[in-house]
Amino acid sequence: MSEKTYYRILFAILAVGILCLAVLIWYTADCYRNGSIISYIARERW
Amino acid sequence: MRLWKQCVTLILTALLTVLFLLGIYTVFTKRCVDTGSEGLKAKSIELAAYLPFEEGSQVARVPSSLKLNGDLPILDGAAALYPIFAAVVQATYPEDAVSFNGIDFDADSALQYRNTRGAYKAIVDGEVDLIFCVDPSEDQLAYAADNGVELVFLPIGREAFVFLVNEQNPIEALTQEQIRGIYSGRYTNWSQVGGANRLIDPLQRNAGSGSQSQMERFMGGEPMKKPLFGFLGGAIGFSFRFYVEALVTYGGVKMIAVDGVEPSAENVRSGAYPIVTNLYAVYRKGDDSPNLALLLDWLLSEEGQALVEATGYVGVTK
Numbered sequence: 001m002s003e004k005t006y007y008r009i010l011f012a013i014l015a016v017g018i019l020c021l022a023v024l025i026w027y028t029a030d031c032y033r034n035g036s037i038i039s040y041i042a043r044e045r046w
Numbered sequence: 047m048r049l050w051k052q053c054v055t056l057i058l059t060a061l062l063t064v065l066f067l068l069g070i071y072t073v074f075t076k077r078c079v080d081t082g083s084e085g086l087k088a089k090s091i092e093l094a095a096y097l098p099f100e101e102g103s104q105v106a107r108v109p110s111s112l113k114l115n116g117d118l119p120i121l122d123g124a125a126a127l128y129p130i131f132a133a134v135v136q137a138t139y140p141e142d143a144v145s146f147n148g149i150d151f152d153a154d155s156a157l158q159y160r161n162t163r164g165a166y167k168a169i170v171d172g173e174v175d176l177i178f179c180v181d182p183s184e185d186q187l188a189y190a191a192d193n194g195v196e197l198v199f200l201p202i203g204r205e206a207f208v209f210l211v212n213e214q215n216p217i218e219a220l221t222q223e224q225i226r227g228i229y230s231g232r233y234t235n236w237s238q239v240g241g242a243n244r245l246i247d248p249l250q251r252n253a254g255s256g257s258q259s260q261m262e263r264f265m266g267g268e269p270m271k272k273p274l275f276g277f278l279g280g281a282i283g284f285s286f287r288f289y290v291e292a293l294v295t296y297g298g299v300k301m302i303a304v305d306g307v308e309p310s311a312e313n314v315r316s317g318a319y320p321i322v323t324n325l326y327a328v329y330r331k332g333d334d335s336p337n338l339a340l341l342l343d344w345l346l347s348e349e350g351q352a353l354v355e356a357t358g359y360v361g362v363t364k
Contacts, residue, residue: 001048001049001052001053006052006056009056010056010059013056013059013060013063014063017063017064017067018067020067021067021070021071024071025071025074025075026277028071028075029074029075029277030277032075037210037249037251037257037281037283037284037285038210038283038285038290038299040249040281040283041210041211041212041249041281041282041283041298041299042212042297042298042299043076043298044212044214044215044280044281044298045214046212046214046215046242046280
């Protein structure tokens with residue numbers, strides 16, 4: 001495996017991971033915001 | 047050998063990446079972790095706190111000349127109204143009518159709790175006989191019509207529909223126009239409505255929940271928008287006064303005045319608070335159960351209305 005290929009795979013792993021993370025955070029927050037408005041507001045930081 | 051080392055490095059890198067991202071996920075969703083009890087997580091309200099016939103229960107106890115026996119109407123309803131229908135059972139049902147397993151009511155219990163969406167479905171399906179809810183959604187009315195069921199809505203009390211923000215949010219009051227503007231996307235920053243320079247995160251509930259249906263009515267047909275990056279801003283939400291004040295004890299939130307009027311019981315009673323909704327006892331038209339008729343009459347009697355007031359809501363006959 002050339003060094004170039006190695007870093008491409010590394011970059012792909014990171015990119016997919018970060019994308020999944022962003023979707024997961026958005027989905028979790030959206031589900032929770034819909035279901036539990038009051039505790040969501042209570043935990044907000046100002 | 048070199049390839050083998052590269053593969054091992056990649057696998058280790060992938061594992062470390064996953065662990066790192068999971069850490070970030072935990073930090074960013076910390077706000078979403080509910081630290082309530084199992085009962086609260088499962089049902090969104092502590093059923094045991096208002097359990098009838100239990101020592102130490104907060105259920106309202108009022109004298110009642112009506113004591114039902116025989117074929118008892120099965121009661122259900124919304125979370126916000128659970129203290130009312132639990133108190134109705136306490137006042138008018140025999141003690142053995144309620145069976146609770148610590149998290150939920152058993153199938154043979156005359157007191158049930160499915161929250162608004164479940165309760166409207168259950169009354170149409172004939173699984174329960176009387177539900178305590180606010181106005182239904184269009185879908186819930188359509189479900190009844192599709193099943194050939196006509197529902198009767200008997201107003202038994204009134205309640206303020208309230209808007210809430212974090213207690214650190216400097217905003218104390220909004221007009222109805224500003225609230226509609228926030229939810230329709232006309233105002234996206236708190237500074238546009240007299241607050242701090244921060245994005246507004248207008249929260250909504252699941253379709254069919256009592257408060258969501260009420261919010262749709264309040265918007266008067268104007269569509270509500272969810273800003274993509276709303277979760278980065280300061281939130282505003284909606285609920286019912288007593289639910290926020292007494293049933294959910296998270297703290298950290300405050301109800302704001304609407305058109306300059308605080309959402310207090312006194313202001314609901316006097317009519318000063320501008321967004322008031324009816325609390326209904328809902329039953330199937332044509333249900334000729336004698337106990338149901340007795341119970342409906344009792345709910346509008348002095349005793350029944352005293353129960354509504356003792357629970358913390360505002361009656362309809364004053």
